[in-house]
Amino acid sequence: MDVLGSKQDSGWRNTRxxxxxxxxHRSINISQSGSRWRRLAAFxxxxYLVAVGYMDPGNWATSLAGGSKFGYALLAVALLSNLMAIVLQSLCARLAIASGRDLAQACRDAFPKWVSIPLWALAEIAIIATxxxxxxxxxxxxxxIFGIPLELGVLITALDVFIILYLQKMGFRWIEAFIIxxxxVIAVCFAIQIFLADPQWGGVIRGFFxxxxxxTNPEMLYLALGILGATVMPHNLYLHSGIVQTRNYGHTLPEKKEALTYATIDSTFALCFALxxxxxxxxxxxxxxxxxxRTEVAELGEAHSLLAPLLGLAIAPxxxxxxxxxxxxxxxxxxxxxxxxxxxxxxxMKLQPWIRRLITRGIAIIPAAFVTIWYGDAGTAELLILTQVVLSLQLSFAVFPLVMFTASKAKMGELVAPIWLSGxxxxxxxxxxxxxxxxxVDFVSG
Known part of the structure; x- marks a missing residue:
């Protein structure tokens, strides 16, 4: 048990x-004798696992709609969303390294059950929506790609559990390698498509301001809110605070400070890639x-079908x-x-990963299959928007506890967030x- 952890346990309602x-947990060793670059590489x-949540299909839908409707003007919103994400994810790493807890454990150890159980339910709803x-x-x-009907494609997604099982047996570094x-591949695909599209780079640069x-434009504001709302994902805050602890970074205060620095650099670079x-x-x-x-393109399938005639190359879609x-x-x-x-x-509650995966995916497949069978492409687009609204509603229930914990000296000890960062x-x-x-309000009012 480290000294820092024992000193700050009094700040938590329950023990770790x-x-x-x-x-x-701590399965990836950090060589203290190696160079700084080698230790940074180990972190x-x-x-990059966190960055995945910032480029999911919900983000695609809002970015497609924003770009087709208003050109490059909403790039500034994408940049602002990313800066917010960088701050919040750095706090996740700080919470994990300082307290030895992920965000879920921290909520359980800080709040009574009548608070923590509803927070758990909301987090589960967010994961199902994701x-x-x-x-x-x-x-x-x-x-x-393959012309597989949507209804069948939804059912095929259940098979991804075998990918998870295989990677987890090989070790956590293999999971990270798979993701990266x-x-x-995603980066190369978009690099080629943008090269073919030949954008106005002056307009791109101005778009970031x-x-x-x-x-002042209500329609633009709505899409801007959609981009912001679809960017920071609740499950990412829980995820990052857990996977940071796969590194065996030591227990002393200097080792934890170094780990926090490297973990923050890692998440910042990865989120810049997501941007x-x-x-x-x-x-x-x-x-x-x-x-x-064509200013009304918002559906993923519609965008795909239009790319070939507009870019003049069959490989684009x-x-x-x-x-x-x-x-x-x-x-x-x-x-x-x-x-x-x-x-x-x-x-x-500890379940085998494949059981946990099948439960979550089974719950997700039911509404997805129903909508694709009865409503087709238009229905899936509407369901995609609905998931983003659900995620937006859950977000604050993860963000506020995170900010509260990392601003507490009693809970974080010497690694408490500086006043400026907490502000x-x-x-x-x-x-x-x-x-x-x-x-x-906008969603309810239609």
Whole structure:
């Protein structure tokens, strides 16, 4: 037991239980004798698993709609969303390294059951909503590439449990390698498509600077809120605070400070990569659709079918489908891990990963299959939007506890967040809550 942990346990309502993701907890050694670059490389990985949640099919839908409708103007919103994400994910790493708890365990140890159990239920709902989006995205990807009907594609997504099982048996580094490889494929696909689309780079650069029109134009504001609401995912906060602890970074205060620095660098670089992908989707939509007068493109299947005639190359829609399929597979892995962290952290209930995966995916497949069978493409687009609204509603229930814990000296000890960082984090939490209320009001009012 480390000295820092014993000193700060008085700040928690309950004592710390089992380690987060105990089967891989501290399974990756950090060489203290190696160079700083080697130690930094050992920390590289968790950030990219987190980055997957920032480029799921829900993000694709909002970025496509924003780019086709308003060109490059909403790139500034994508940048602002990413800056918010960088701050929140750095707090997740801080919580994990300082307290030895993931966010689910921290909620269980800080709050009475009448608070922690509802928080668990909300986190589970968020993970199911995320999984529904992944089911739809993967099914659309299979349809675009192989022509598999959406109804059958939804059922095929249940087989991804075998991918998870195989990777988890090989070790956590293999999971990270799988994720990073697929992210590389996504990046190459979009690089080729943007090269073919030949965007106006001057307009791209200007798009990263916010304008007053984003606030004064109601339609633009709605899409901006959608991009913000679809960016920061609740399950990512639980996920990051758990997988950071796969590194065996030592127990002394200097070792923890170094671990926090490297973990923050990892997540920051990975989220910058996520910004690159999300910006690429928006730039592609602006260059291929907005510039040709097609300003109402919001469905993934519709975007795919229009790319070939607009870009003049048959491979363009295939690349779009491959990237979408890779996103679906990536999100599958991270949602499984997040579900494991949430269930074990809140309830101390340990299930085999494949059982946990089948339960979550089974719950997700039912509404996805029903909608695709009865309503087809239009129905899946509506369900995708609904999942983003659900995720937005859950977000504040993860963000506020995270900010509260990391600002507490009693809970965090010497690694408590600086006042300036806590101030920024509280501002972000309030802004996200306000935006999510606005999204809910807009959704209810139609």
């Amino acid at each position: 239980g089992e380690a987060s993701l105990s089967d891989v 590289a990985g968790p950030g 999984d529904i989006a992944e089911v739809i995205g993967t099914a659309i990807g299979l349809n675009l 490889t697929l992210l590389g 916010p304008t007053t029109e984003i606030v 690159l992908i999300n910006a690429s989707i928006l730039i592609l939509a602006a260059a291929a659709f907005n510039s040709t007068g 295939t690349l779009f489908g491959i990237a979408l399929l890779c996103c679906g597979l990536n999100s599958t892995v991270t949602a499984t891990l997040a579900g494991q962290i949430v269930m074990e952290g809140f309830l101390k 920024i984090a509280w501002l972000i939490a309030v802004v996200i809550a306000g935006l999510n209320v606005k999204l809910l």
